Amino acid sequence: MLNVDRRLIKNFDKVTFFLVVLLSVIGIMTIYSATRPLLPTDQPGYHIKQIYWLLIGIAALLLVVSFDYIWLSRFAYPLYAVGVVLLLSVLIMGKTGMGAQRWLNIGRFSFQPSELFRLIFIILISRHFIAIQGKMGLITIVKFFLAFACIPLVILLKQPDLGTSVIILIIFLSLSLAKGLQKKVISLFIILGIISIPFLGNIFWEGLKDYQKNRLVAFMEPEVDPAGIGYHINQSKVAIGAGEFFGKGYLKGTQGPFRFLPEKHTDFIFAVFAEEWGFIGSLLLLLMYLILILRGLDTALKAKDEFGKLLASGVTFMFATYFFINVGMTLGIMPVVGIPLPFMSYGGTALLSNFIAAGVLINVRTRRFELFY
Amino acid sequence: MNNTGKDRIFIASFIIVGLFALFIIRLWQLQVLEGKQYRKISEGNMLRIIKIPAPRGIIYDRNGIPLVKNSPYFSASLMPEHLEKVDVSYLSAVLNIDSSDIYTKIRRKRLSPFEPIRLKEGLTFNEIAAIEARRSDFPGLLIDIDMSREYLYGDVGAHLIGYLGKISPSQSNNPEFKDVPPDAFIGQWGAELLFDKSLRGTPGEKIIEIDAIGREIRLLKENPAFIGDDLRLSIDINLQKTAEDAFGNRAGALVALKPDTGEILGLISRPAFNPNQFARGVGYKQWIELNQDKKVPMLNRSLQSQYPPGSTFKIVTAISGLNEGIITPETKFTCRGGINYGKWRFGCWRKNGHGTVSLHRAIVESCDVYFYEVGKRVGIDKIAKYARELGLDNEIGLPLVKERRGLIPDTKWKLEKKNQQWYLGETFNAAIGQGYVSVTPAQMAQLIGVVANGGLIYSPTIVKLETVPQPARKADIKPETLELVKNGLFGVVNEGGGTGGAARSSIVPVGGKTGTAQVVSIRKSSHLLPEKLRDHAWFVAFAPVEKPEVALCAFVEHGGHGGGAAAPIAKIAIEAYFKNRNQNSKSKMQNDGIQ
Numbered sequence: 001m002l003n004v005d006r007r008l009i010k011n012f013d014k015v016t017f018f019l020v021v022l023l024s025v026i027g028i029m030t031i032y033s034a035t036r037p038l039l040p041t042d043q044p045g046y047h048i049k050q051i052y053w054l055l056i057g058i059a060a061l062l063l064v065v066s067f068d069y070i071w072l073s074r075f076a077y078p079l080y081a082v083g084v085v086l087l088l089s090v091l092i093m094g095k096t097g098m099g100a101q102r103w104l105n106i107g108r109f110s111f112q113p114s115e116l117f118r119l120i121f122i123i124l125i126s127r128h129f130i131a132i133q134g135k136m137g138l139i140t141i142v143k144f145f146l147a148f149a150c151i152p153l154v155i156l157l158k159q160p161d162l163g164t165s166v167i168i169l170i171i172f173l174s175l176s177l178a179k180g181l182q183k184k185v186i187s188l189f190i191i192l193g194i195i196s197i198p199f200l201g202n203i204f205w206e207g208l209k210d211y212q213k214n215r216l217v218a219f220m221e222p223e224v225d226p227a228g229i230g231y232h233i234n235q236s237k238v239a240i241g242a243g244e245f246f247g248k249g250y251l252k253g254t255q256g257p258f259r260f261l262p263e264k265h266t267d268f269i270f271a272v273f274a275e276e277w278g279f280i281g282s283l284l285l286l287l288m289y290l291i292l293i294l295r296g297l298d299t300a301l302k303a304k305d306e307f308g309k310l311l312a313s314g315v316t317f318m319f320a321t322y323f324f325i326n327v328g329m330t331l332g333i334m335p336v337v338g339i340p341l342p343f344m345s346y347g348g349t350a351l352l353s354n355f356i357a358a359g360v361l362i363n364v365r366t367r368r369f370e371l372f373y
Numbered sequence: 374m375n376n377t378g379k380d381r382i383f384i385a386s387f388i389i390v391g392l393f394a395l396f397i398i399r400l401w402q403l404q405v406l407e408g409k410q411y412r413k414i415s416e417g418n419m420l421r422i423i424k425i426p427a428p429r430g431i432i433y434d435r436n437g438i439p440l441v442k443n444s445p446y447f448s449a450s451l452m453p454e455h456l457e458k459v460d461v462s463y464l465s466a467v468l469n470i471d472s473s474d475i476y477t478k479i480r481r482k483r484l485s486p487f488e489p490i491r492l493k494e495g496l497t498f499n500e501i502a503a504i505e506a507r508r509s510d511f512p513g514l515l516i517d518i519d520m521s522r523e524y525l526y527g528d529v530g531a532h533l534i535g536y537l538g539k540i541s542p543s544q545s546n547n548p549e550f551k552d553v554p555p556d557a558f559i560g561q562w563g564a565e566l567l568f569d570k571s572l573r574g575t576p577g578e579k580i581i582e583i584d585a586i587g588r589e590i591r592l593l594k595e596n597p598a599f600i601g602d603d604l605r606l607s608i609d610i611n612l613q614k615t616a617e618d619a620f621g622n623r624a625g626a627l628v629a630l631k632p633d634t635g636e637i638l639g640l641i642s643r644p645a646f647n648p649n650q651f652a653r654g655v656g657y658k659q660w661i662e663l664n665q666d667k668k669v670p671m672l673n674r675s676l677q678s679q680y681p682p683g684s685t686f687k688i689v690t691a692i693s694g695l696n697e698g699i700i701t702p703e704t705k706f707t708c709r710g711g712i713n714y715g716k717w718r719f720g721c722w723r724k725n726g727h728g729t730v731s732l733h734r735a736i737v738e739s740c741d742v743y744f745y746e747v748g749k750r751v752g753i754d755k756i757a758k759y760a761r762e763l764g765l766d767n768e769i770g771l772p773l774v775k776e777r778r779g780l781i782p783d784t785k786w787k788l789e790k791k792n793q794q795w796y797l798g799e800t801f802n803a804a805i806g807q808g809y810v811s812v813t814p815a816q817m818a819q820l821i822g823v824v825a826n827g828g829l830i831y832s833p834t835i836v837k838l839e840t841v842p843q844p845a846r847k848a849d850i851k852p853e854t855l856e857l858v859k860n861g862l863f864g865v866v867n868e869g870g871g872t873g874g875a876a877r878s879s880i881v882p883v884g885g886k887t888g889t890a891q892v893v894s895i896r897k898s899s900h901l902l903p904e905k906l907r908d909h910a911w912f913v914a915f916a917p918v919e920k921p922e923v924a925l926c927a928f929v930e931h932g933g934h935g936g937g938a939a940a941p942i943a944k945i946a947i948e949a950y951f952k953n954r955n956q957n958s959k960s961k962m963q964n965d966g967i968q
Contacts, residue, residue, distance in 0.1 A: 038590045178381060238418070241403040241411025258584040260418050275415070279404040283397060290393050297382050297389075309378065317385075324392055331399045 012065070013299070013365040019292045020061075020343055020358045024054050024351065026285065027269065027344030034256035034264040034272040046265055046346050053348040057355030064359030068367060072360070073307055076120075076127040080148075083120040086113035087155045112349040114156060114164040119357050121168055122314035124148055125175050130306040135180040138188065145172065163339035167321055174317040175310060178300070232268070235261045236330045239271040240282075247278025265346040267338055271330045286327070293320045299365040308364040315357045419582045420593070424554055426520050427574030430601035432534060432564060434610035435636070435837045436957055439525065440534055446521035447496040449504060450489035451479075452513035459511060467503050467511075468493050489515055508588065522558070522565075528645040529614045532673045533606070533637075533773065533835060535563020536648035552576070561651070563773055564606060564835060574601030605837045607636035615949035616927075617641050619942045623932060625910075626674035626814040629925035629946055632822030632915065634838055635831030635845075637771070638923060638950060640815075642674040674928070676771060679779045679811040683888030683935065684739045684872075685911045685926075686760075686806025688824060688858060691736060693759040694747040695854040702857055705731050708742035712801075719745055719801045722889075736861030737871045739887060741805050748804025753795055756803060757783035762848045763820045765812055769833050779816055782809035807891060814928040817913050822924035824859065825884070825915035827852055862886055863918045866940075875940035876914055881951045884921075885914030885943060887935035907931040912939035916947045923950050 032047035072079075090104055090113055104111045125148060132140065149172050156165040177186075239255035242248065256264035256272040264272050274282045296316030303309040319342050326341040328334030340347055342354045403411065432440045449468060451459065465472040470493055478490055496504075501516060508514075522537050538561035544550050552575060553559060560569035577598030582591040609629075616627050620643045627641040646663055663671055672678065694700040708727035711720035721727065721741040727734070735743035748756060760766060766781035780786075782803060784795040802808030812820075815833075823830050828848040862884035865873040872887040888911030910932030915924040925943055932938030 038584060039588065174385075178378070178385075180378065180381070237403060238411045238414045240400070241408050242415035243404050244408035244412055245405055254419055255415055258419050258582075258590070260415075260584075274400070274404065279400055279408075282400050282404070286393065286396060286400075290390070293389055294386060297386055301379060301382055313382070313385075320389055324396075327396060331396060331403065333395075333399055 007369075008066070008366060011366045011369065013295075013362040016292065016295055016299075016358060016362050016365070017061070019288055019295075020355065021054075021058065023285075023288060023292075023343035024050075024057070026273070027341075027346075028054065029250070030269055030273045030276075030344060031265045031346045033251050033253060033276060034269065036251065036257050038257055049348065050346055050351065053351045056348075057352050060352060061355045061359035061362070064356055065363045065366060067363075069308060069311060069360060069363045072123050072311070073127045073130075076124045079120045080124045083113065083117040084151060084155070087117055087152060089113070091155060091158060112347070114159075114161050115347075115349040115353040116356075117152060118164060118167055118171065118318060119315075119353055119360070121148070121152065122171055122175070122311065122318065122357075123360075125172065126307055126310035126314055129175065129179040129310055132179065135182045136176065136185070137182050138185050141176055141181065141185060144176075163325075163337045166325070166337060167318060167339065170321045171314055171318055174321075175314050178310060178313040178317075232262055232336055233329075233332050236268050236271040237332045239268075240274040240330065243275040243278040243282070245279045247274075247276050247281050250276050252276060263338075266340055267326065267336075267345065268330055269345045270327050270341055273344070274330075289319075289323050293323065296320075296361055299361055299368075302368045303364050304368050308367070311360055312364045315361050318357065319354075419584065419590070421581055421583050423579050423581060424517075425577035425579060425595075425598040426518065427576045427598040428520055428600045429522065429537075429574065430568075430572040430603045432572070433603065433605045434613075435605065435607050435638070436609065436611075436953070437605070438610050440530065440606070440610060442523045442525055443520045444523055446494070446519045447501055448494040448517045448519065449492045449496060449500075450515045450517055451492055451511075452489055452515065459513070464492075464511060464514075467507060468500065489517075491517075495521075519558075522648075524648040526610060526614060527649065528647045529617050530608060530610065530640070531563070531645040531648050532642045532675070533563050533608060533613075533640045534648065535560060535565035535567075535773075536651035537561060537565055538651055562648075564604060567772060567835075568604050571602040572604055575599040607631070607638065607835055607837045608640065609638045609950055609953060611953040612946050612950045613639040613641065616942060616946035617643065617645075619945045620929070623929055623938075624668055624674070625927070625929040625932065625939075625942075626678065627925060627927045627942065627946060628675045628815045628818035629923055629950070630818055630822055630833060632826040632921050632924040633829075633831070634842055635833045636838055637833055637835050639925070639946060640675050640771075640773075640835070642672065642676075644668050644670045646670045673774045674930070675814045676769075676774055676776045677813070678930075679777045679813050680909050680928070681808065681810050681890040682806040682812045682817060683890040683909070683911050684741075684806055685817060685821075685886045685888035685913045685935070686810060686812075687736065687739065687744050687804070688820070688862070688886055688913070689760045689763060689765070689806075690744045690747050690751070690756055690804045691732060691858050691861070692763070692824075692850060692854055693751045693756045695732070695857060696759065696850050697751055697755055699750045700732060700747055702732050705729050706735070706740075706743045706746040708740050710742075712742055712745055714798055714801065717798055719798070732857070733861050733864060734870075736858070736886070737864040737868050739865070739872045744804045745801045748800045749797060753800045753803055754783045754785075756800075757781045757786075759850070760810075762850060763823050764830060764848075765816050765820060767816075769813075769815050769819045771815065771833050771835065773835070776815070777813055779812040780809055806888060814926045817911065817926035817928075818924060821886075821913035821915055821926060822921075823848055824855055824862075825921035825924050827855055859884060859918065862915075866914070872936045873912065873914075873940050875936055876912065876944040876947075878916070878944055878948055880948050881916045882918045883914055883916040883944065883947055884918045885912055885940065887912055887940060889933070889935045892931070907933050910935040910938035912936070912943045914940075914943045914947060916951070922954075923947055 028047050028050050031050055035044050035046045037044050104113060128144065149168060153165055153168055156168065235255060239261050242255065253272055253275040255261040255275055261268050261271055273285060293316055296312060296319065300309050300312035300316060303312055322339055322342045325334055325337055325339055329336050340350050343351065428443050434440055461472050461475050465475055475492060478492055504514060504516065524534065537558040540550060540553055540557050540559050544559070550559070554576060559573060560566040565572065575598065577596045579595040580593045581589050582593060584590055612629060616639055623643065625643050627639060628637065629639040630637050650659065707729040708721050710724050710726035711718050722739070727738055727740040730738065730740050730743055760781040765779060768776040768778050787793055787795045799808055803810050819833065828850050829844040830846050830848060831842055832845045863882065865871045865887065866876045866883045866885050873885045876883050876885050890909040890911065892906055892908055910929040912935050913926045915921040925946055927939040927943040927946065929938040929942065
């Protein structure tokens, strides 16, 4: 084992650690409730798997914290290379689910490389942005985009993994903003964005798979076809609404275990939680996420160097993006994009990757005072 | 760390807190403002009401032999809200029906969007197993259980037992059927119709919790179904079946009853229909076929067809003469093969004549001339009076179908209907049951019953009676008169020269009277004529003669002579009843002995 510095233990970010572990435990409880057996013949077991993944995740988090995050900048390229190869291998020999190839089978485990890639992407971009002095101009940003974001985006859209593509794009933009863009570049982006909405929209629409188009249509008008594509959104709203103020009580929810709500233990876990814990419980849960995100931004503020600041911002923006898209989707105010709720949704790779990301965040905060090492 | 970096992170924090506030507002809207309504939907999601059919009461014959059976009947239906998720070609393979069939049924307009779509009826156990095994592939596919009626004796007794049919729209609107589900089968004919209310019972329902793929998770509430009451008919299925078999493919009718109670022992109308054809609804084409069949299987000949009774009517003529004191048993007339009246000749069926005969011989040998003479002396109005006294010219009162009442003519009738005076020649015809006189087989069965049991008339019933009923009325006829006629009727079957020898039985003493109703006025040997011109054959009978337990009328359409065609059937029916009765009482005695 490594020689652990006493200052490391003293400054360890216990709040973030406590928050992510608590969210994961709530997640496991909710996964159990969502998949609990109704008839003796039913076989549960999702929650058991998730407990194993949580233990692995905690171990990985502690391991990540024990190294100075400066090592991440040194391994940025090899990590990026490994990440792209993994993404490609999914395309070639991946497992298909819901019309998309996202998983790799390694032994008995299903592994989703895109979940790890988003973290690698943050490390790589942060590693490069620190070298830039002052605010970035248009040429710099385009150069970076072409160099690092293009390849993974093409692969991800090919899978297709719309959710992670959006995340990668948002990470890139938010990191650029965090690093600092020239005012005219920002203005240009805004103008370009407004002008290109119809064109992009068309290209975007044509490039979508049917189920993705359906999700967008369903988002616009879920009541048009309650039994079809609007079904996810409607049942999610029903689950959340049925919780009322105090909730139905733990293990009393029905929308999930009775299978009216699809993807109940993955993308729609928040709806299952909200049905059982009501407005009060949901408010507390959302507050926990808010504290996690604001504390992440605070970590970015307090980071001892530019790399730490960018890492912390990237990870926090990533968590925030996942959180807002996922919860917004279950609340019926964002389109159905298949992305999980960090720490709570069932999924081993995602939980592991989020714990590593949280580890990076804790790492940056823990070492905020070490100006020289 | 520069200042602008700090600013940017503060801006991000504001955006995040703003979005967060938006989410909280949305949560408040869904969970607090609209929560009640969503709670209702979530509960409605998983409640399903399932009808439990009430098993219909079983119909038995008088000896407790079951005539019908209920079998479970399975159908597959689809809940419409699951339509989009169903792979129709896969479903059509599992149900073994055309996918175009499924589409037609889906497209058909329904009463409500929540009403399940019936896809296939009468599933076999293999099909049910195949569906159950693929349950999770077909959310919203239901298997309904209904009860289907099976008629164990096929077309035997069909007119009496009846059949079930889908409830008609006009019946649905009738408050009497308010508990009956819209696609239910109810009694539409015969005893099934008459006693429908007590037979059908009360359907129950259960409310269950189901999950999204239709598995039953929990039973919330159950209102049990109440079985319909059983019904014990008065008929003897052994008599009924044996007699129907005896008809072969001849058309006709037979009504047998217990003269001392009015219970119907058998009610036959041939040809009949098979009620099992109706068990799951008869198609339009089938219905048209049944109704356009030249042999009219849907006509209940025992109650709805009326024919001249032929010589069986001589019973009435004899009674009127004796009871009015116009003839005595010793009164003799001479038959020379016919009598002349004006320019007409009224022949006797025996061309050579019967010689000088008394009443007894006249009945035994069915001498037409003797009854011309009696009729001439009694007059049509008196004959008509006794015919009515014996129940003719009126419904016997079986509500199975709209009964015909036949016709007993008299001078008043002739004047009113034809605006003509009555001629003596018409009396001659009436005296031997020809001409205007017409009756139904059921009327003749009742008539012979009244003669056999000394003038008591009981209301006929198709239900087995547990107590001895009060007679409806007593015919105003002297007992001695009836006794004399009964002796004659015994002679018809049992004496030499009697026309009803074919009904003579070694098991039980039978009395009876033959009748042959002319179809055309040519007196030719019937078997030489094409079938549709042949005479109708009648035979009325009772047994045992001393204390009659069964009275019946057998009628064979275009059967030829009553003695040749109808009497053997009457004998078979009577023997079937007594064989069965003897067996029953024997086994009863054995049981008593064991005890």
